[in-house]
Amino acid sequence: MDDDWTRSSAMVTVTVAPHRVGVIRAMLETLLLRVDFSVESTFDLVVAVTEICDQIVERSDHRHSLTCSVITGPHAADGEIRGRVEAGRRHLGVGVGWQVVNASVDHVDVAGKDCPDGRDVVVSFSKLREPA
Numbered sequence: 622m623d624d625d626w627t628r629s630s631a632m633v634t635v636t637v638a639p640h641r642v643g644v645i646r647a648m649l650e651t652l653l654l655r656v657d658f659s660v661e662s663t664f665d666l667v668v669a670v671t672e673i674c675d676q677i678v679e680r681s682d683h684r685h686s687l688t689c690s691v692i693t694g695p696h697a698a699d700g701e702i703r704g705r706v707e708a709g710r711r712h713l714g715v716g717v718g719w720q721v722v723n724a725s726v727d728h729v730d731v732a733g734k735d736c737p738d739g740r741d742v743v744v745s746f747s748k749l750r751e752p753a
Contacts, residue, residue: 628692628693629652629655629656629692630690630691630692631648631649631652631691632688632690632691633645633648633688633690634686634688635686635687635688636683636686636687637677637678637682637683637684637685637686637687637704638683639675639678641678642671642674642675642678642687645670645671645687646667646670646671648689648691649663649666649667649670649689649691649700650663650667652691652693653666653667653691653693653698658693658698659750659751662698662749662750662751665725665748666725668721669721669725669726669729669748670689670700670702672718672719672721672722672725673702673744674687674702674704675718676713676716676718676719677702677704677706677713677742677744680707680710680713681704681705681706681707682707682739685704685705685739686704687703688702688703688704689701689702689703693750697727697747697748697749697750698747698748698750699745699747700745700746700747701743701744701745701746702743702744702746703741703742703743703744704741704742705736705738705739705741705742706739706740706742707739708735708738708739710740712731712733713731713733713742713744714731722746725748726747726748727747727748727749728746728747729744729745729746729747730744730745730746731744732744732745
């Protein structure tokens with residue numbers, strides 16, 4: 622594999638709304654397939670990112686943005702999703718949906734910082750490349 626074309630990145634920011642998660646899914650799927658990730662790895666990562674985004678959207682007041690950035694390399698895709706959730710809402714990283722996330726990626730980490738109108742969250746993830 623030629624490292625020059627396997628290293629790519631993309632970032633998309635959308636308004637927090639359920640129907641906008643599809644924009645993030647489309648960006649991620651297009652990026653991964655263009656740099657020759659396997660269909661299975663692409664599907665796993667799209668499922669995980671969709672669940673993460675859905676959880677942030679569910680906990681947000683929809684005035685804020687949701688950003689997903691991904692960098693691919695010869696061995697993995699690494700990325701993060703940033704958003705703001707309302708104060709007092711259940712933290713990310715729990716529930717049945719989160720079990721899907723853990724099963725679909727090789728690494729996931731949730732960090733958060735309280736702010737005056739909620740909690741800024743950053744979910745970092747990594748998926749190892751499998752042969753296409």
